[in-house]
Amino acid sequence: MSKASLAPALRGSQSPATRLGGLAVLTALLALAAIMLLPDGGWLLALAALAVWAAAWALTATMARLQPKSPAAGRALAIAIPLTFGVTLLFLWECVVRGLNVPPVLLPPPSAIAATIVSSAGLLFADFVQTFLKAVIAGYVLGCGAGFLTALLVDRSPFLKRGLLPIGNLVSALPIVGVAPIMVMWFGFDWPSKAAVVVVMTFFPMLVNTVAGLAASSAMERDLMRTYAASHGQTLFKLRLPAALPFIFNALKINATLALIGAIVAEFFGTPIVGMGFRISAEIGRMNTPMVWAEITVAALVGSLSYGAIALIERRATFWHPSVRKG
Amino acid sequence: MLLVCRRQQILGTSPRMTAFRRVRPVSSFPHPPLTFSSLPATVGDAVARRQGNRKGPAISASPAIAEPSAGIGYAGPVGRFLRRRAEGRTIPVIAVCLAILGLWYCAAIGVNWATETDKLARAGDYSTLNAVAATWSAERPVLPVPHQIVAEVWKTVFEVRPTSPRSLLFHAWVTLSSTLLGFLFGSALGVLLAVGILFSRTLDKSLMPWVVISQTIPILAIAPMIIVVLNSMGVQGLLPKAFISTYLSFFPVTVGMVKGLRSPDRMLIDLMHSYSANSLQTLVKLRFPASLPFLFTSMKVAVAASLVGAIVGELPTGAVAGLGARLLAGSYYGQTIQIWSALVMASLMAAVLVWLVGLCERAALRRQGMLR
Numbered sequence: 001m002s003k004a005s006l007a008p009a010l011r012g013s014q015s016p017a018t019r020l021g022g023l024a025v026l027t028a029l030l031a032l033a034a035i036m037l038l039p040d041g042g043w044l045l046a047l048a049a050l051a052v053w054a055a056a057w058a059l060t061a062t063m064a065r066l067q068p069k070s071p072a073a074g075r076a077l078a079i080a081i082p083l084t085f086g087v088t089l090l091f092l093w094e095c096v097v098r099g100l101n102v103p104p105v106l107l108p109p110p111s112a113i114a115a116t117i118v119s120s121a122g123l124l125f126a127d128f129v130q131t132f133l134k135a136v137i138a139g140y141v142l143g144c145g146a147g148f149l150t151a152l153l154v155d156r157s158p159f160l161k162r163g164l165l166p167i168g169n170l171v172s173a174l175p176i177v178g179v180a181p182i183m184v185m186w187f188g189f190d191w192p193s194k195a196a197v198v199v200v201m202t203f204f205p206m207l208v209n210t211v212a213g214l215a216a217s218s219a220m221e222r223d224l225m226r227t228y229a230a231s232h233g234q235t236l237f238k239l240r241l242p243a244a245l246p247f248i249f250n251a252l253k254i255n256a257t258l259a260l261i262g263a264i265v266a267e268f269f270g271t272p273i274v275g276m277g278f279r280i281s282a283e284i285g286r287m288n289t290p291m292v293w294a295e296i297t298v299a300a301l302v303g304s305l306s307y308g309a310i311a312l313i314e315r316r317a318t319f320w321h322p323s324v325r326k327g
Numbered sequence: 328m329l330l331v332c333r334r335q336q337i338l339g340t341s342p343r344m345t346a347f348r349r350v351r352p353v354s355s356f357p358h359p360p361l362t363f364s365s366l367p368a369t370v371g372d373a374v375a376r377r378q379g380n381r382k383g384p385a386i387s388a389s390p391a392i393a394e395p396s397a398g399i400g401y402a403g404p405v406g407r408f409l410r411r412r413a414e415g416r417t418i419p420v421i422a423v424c425l426a427i428l429g430l431w432y433c434a435a436i437g438v439n440w441a442t443e444t445d446k447l448a449r450a451g452d453y454s455t456l457n458a459v460a461a462t463w464s465a466e467r468p469v470l471p472v473p474h475q476i477v478a479e480v481w482k483t484v485f486e487v488r489p490t491s492p493r494s495l496l497f498h499a500w501v502t503l504s505s506t507l508l509g510f511l512f513g514s515a516l517g518v519l520l521a522v523g524i525l526f527s528r529t530l531d532k533s534l535m536p537w538v539v540i541s542q543t544i545p546i547l548a549i550a551p552m553i554i555v556v557l558n559s560m561g562v563q564g565l566l567p568k569a570f571i572s573t574y575l576s577f578f579p580v581t582v583g584m585v586k587g588l589r590s591p592d593r594m595l596i597d598l599m600h601s602y603s604a605n606s607l608q609t610l611v612k613l614r615f616p617a618s619l620p621f622l623f624t625s626m627k628v629a630v631a632a633s634l635v636g637a638i639v640g641e642l643p644t645g646a647v648a649g650l651g652a653r654l655l656a657g658s659y660y661g662q663t664i665q666i667w668s669a670l671v672m673a674s675l676m677a678a679v680l681v682w683l684v685g686l687c688e689r690a691a692l693r694r695q696g697m698l699r
Contacts, residue, residue, distance in 0.1 A: 264548045300545070
């Protein structure tokens with residue numbers, strides 16, 4: 001496709017689909033030009049990168065203005081737009097770093113990070129096992145479980161509820177990661193100390209949310225259970241716990257992020273020679289930034305995937321909730 | 328007016344409703360909402376209590392005057408004061424705090440017992456009472472007891488010049504300054520980005536998903552790298568830490584602010600439209616005031632996050648100054664009391680910062696007439 005045939009497409013006189021296709025092709029062509037210029041660098045590359053950015057921005061804007069008719073197309077668009085944006089950003093990062101000869105110690109290009117991920121996949125996997133599969137999972141299950149059970153107990157006593165809730169709310173604002181050095185002293189360098197930090201970090205959000213959730217069912221509904229002569233346990237399992245599920249899942253989602261942060265930061269205070277936090281602090285000491293970025297990429301992936309998994313379970317479990325059900 | 332109403336019906340839900348949907352507890356479970364449920368919760372509770380739920384806890388404050396046994400057990404002003412506090416939150420909170428303190432002292436006996444009795448046994452004979460006293464006054468206990476921590480905080484805050492590196496105030500100020508700087512930058516950046524997202528559909532569709540995703544990743548992991556890389560470029564001291572705090576605090580502010588700027592419902596925006604207000608005027612006179620509650624809520628999250636960022640940012644440079652440095656130095660040399668006192672100071676700071684934001688929130692909302 002030559003530039004001449006692109007021109008009318010870009011003027012916007014055609015249908016949005018034509019315009020979209022034209023812009024996509026233009027962006028791809030410019031990106032190709034920029035890639036060919038990459039080895040040389042210099043101002044020509046900067047110009048090409050700028051052109052790619054402008055074209056990609058126009059493409060994103062066109063896509064954002066589309067109003068798809070079918071819901072499937074809408075969903076595809078909702079993924080395609082941020083994806084285009086992200087890929088453009090990565091591409092610009094690559095061009096700027098290689099074009100301006102930024103030293104890789106400061107900011108490695110994405111290609112170098114990707115290469116590091118591939119070449120040291122074994123090491124990254126070992127860190128993942130140590131930090132996530134051992135420390136985070138154990139701490140997360142224990143912390144959330146303990147918070148949940150405590151909430152069930154506290155719920156029986158209004159006095160405790162009034163006393164613990166303000167404290168729980170206060171604690172959730174405190175920098176709890178600070179207990180990491182204490183836990184490392186108590187439980188040693190290996191993963192149990194990290195799991196302990198995660199337990200402390202995840203306990204209070206779960207407690208506060210579950211207690212709030214158990215109060216979520218309305219008085220009418222509880223009265224209905226009473227007219228059925230339901231016992232405390234029956235009311236709990238058939239009415240109050242299902243009604244509390246959105247709150248509990250909210251805590252689970254908050255905790256998914258907190259747990260990973262807790263485990264990684266705790267590893268800054270001392271670990272055996274494996275683990276995500278250890279790798280980050282050790283490799284940055286050797287100024288091996290691509291490896292640090294690779295580790296951060298893995299952490300980001302793990303964080304958003306575990307969050308996504310919990311969100312998925314939430315959609316299945318709370319299908320009746322207004323924010324999930326359709327119509 | 329009719330037209331507006333119909334438009335609202337056609338549009339279905341207003342943005343405000345969608346904003347609240349996720350947090351709103353379920354009202355329609357397991358049966359569709361009745362007209363009854365539109366009553367305020369306290370009224371519903373009171374009715375429920377009177378309808379035979381009397382055994383259940385009376386959580387809402389004042390009991391009805393005409394209830395049976397009302398007025399019986401009148402115990403004078405002191406008794407009334409105590410009962411009101413017990414029905415409120417003061418006495419329960421104090422009781423829970425005391426229980427925690429008691430547990431703490433007991434735990435300290437158990438945890439410190441082995442090391443301390445060992446020491447005492449080497450020195451000679453000892454009684455149980457001596458051993459308990461020793462577990463509460465050890466120099467490097469496994470678990471220091473509260474009064475030791477309070478004494479350490481008192482000593483390092485009031486008995487040392489605030490300018491010396493032995494003073495906790497000195498370290499707290501180092502952390503606080505970068506926290507505040509980062510928080511201010513982060514909030515400003517977050518508000519700006521939210522306004523950008525509000526006005527640009529492209530930004531909304533392309534950038535907003537990434538902002539939301541970034542909430543789910545452990546951004547804090549990036550802190551050591553920022554510190555070390557900026558350090559190698561010659562940027563030291565306050566700025567790198569403030570940068571981390573900025574980074575951590577601007578995401579929640581952006582998300583909350585976008586929600587808040589979209590919170591005015593269709594009617595109000597149409598009203599602005601019929602006044603022929605342009606989008607800037609709508610922003611300043613309607614959207615921004617309406618977003619304040621959202622802004623303050625997210626700023627509370629942000630200020631706590633930026634404090635954590637500042638503390639973690641102090642770790643990789645090696646214990647130089649700041650509360651994070653105190654934590655690290657304490658863990659190097661096994662100074663448990665120092666770790667705990669730094670932790671207490673950090674917690675105090677977080678509580679005060681969140682409280683200050685809450686104070687600003689109340690002032691702003693009162694000015695708007697949203698609060699009495």
